[in-house]
Amino acid sequence: MNHLLRELAPISDAGWKLLDDEARERLLGPLAARRLVDFRGPLGWEHSATNLGRARAVAAPDGGGVTALQRQVLPLVELRADFAISRAELADNDRGAFDADLEPLDAAAKQIAVSENVAAFHGWGKAGIAGVSETSPYKAQKLGKSVDGYPRSVARAVEAIREGGVEGPYGLALGPDQFTQVIETAEHGGYPLFDHLAKILDGGPIAWAPGVKGAVVISLRGGDFIFESGQDLAIGYSHHDADAVHLYLEESFSFVVATPEAAAPLNP
């Protein structure tokens, strides 16, 4: 048994399958950063820090005679979203019910996915994580209020990254409102806007990215943005009472921007 303590939960194999399948299904859509940046790991729950390959000078312990450097690392953060599932619902699932109420799990999945996206794309200062948008050296352009202007804005962002010396293909993270507008829109002549944007991106993906404000164009050539996973997303057990099992979704990770020039934000 590991730190997730899953074996201690009053949940049958069928119940765990229900919960794991539902969590996986709810997470695959909104985890936009994982569609666009390098994923390293998972390196395990015990993995605590990312090597930055840098060192800073520190005073020698006895005041002289030697020089001293201290290695710099980025500590991993632990994200956890708590939720509770009705034991009656789990019992009904064991009886063969098709419609178990898993809304608390769905809400937790959405929350942790949004938090992961925000950390990667916009940064998390208190955790020492600098995001893709805030480190970009390019002046953020407006995406535009009308979707008609999106192709021009995205093309300019692609051009800025290319002029910065970073090749494609490129991907696009779109906030939920902007993504919905894009998939609903056909340009003059009926050509889907989604397909037009994909062509501008050299065929790269367009990701639905809850938590992203506006949009971010990002190079997919690799090596520029590293999401380092310790414990990948998992469901763990906290405690239970007569009515509910208290669980949580959890992961540990760090995020490092190696090449700020490889992405360009577009404000909403």
Added chain:
Amino acid sequence: MGFDQYHEPPEELSAETRTFARLCASLTEEAEAIGWYEQRLAVETDEDAKAIMRDAQGEEFKHFAMDLEFLLRRSPRWRQIAAGVLFQGGDIVEHGEAAEAGSGDDDGGAVAVTAGDGSLGIGSLRGAER
């Protein structure tokens, strides 16, 4: 140049699946090389030559292990079954049968399917369908 590691048209495969297939091919090649060195060592009489081949075979052990670990990280069910078989004492076949039975399958079997570390096995989504 051939592309024999692909069983289906490469253009119809995602980047993730192509990478998975490449590492499967690499795993096969490393296992073959380990077997070849084993045979050469069995017949070689020159101790200096054997020392070199032992060193080379050690490299192949390392390559095989790295390939396998990569593939297990990308395949939660494979990882779970492997965790039930590898580095266990006792009857290998019994462990294999138990690990397979406990891993669930894609047809809705009522068994939890998690990676060996208990995670959901999501990992990278580069190249994944939305």
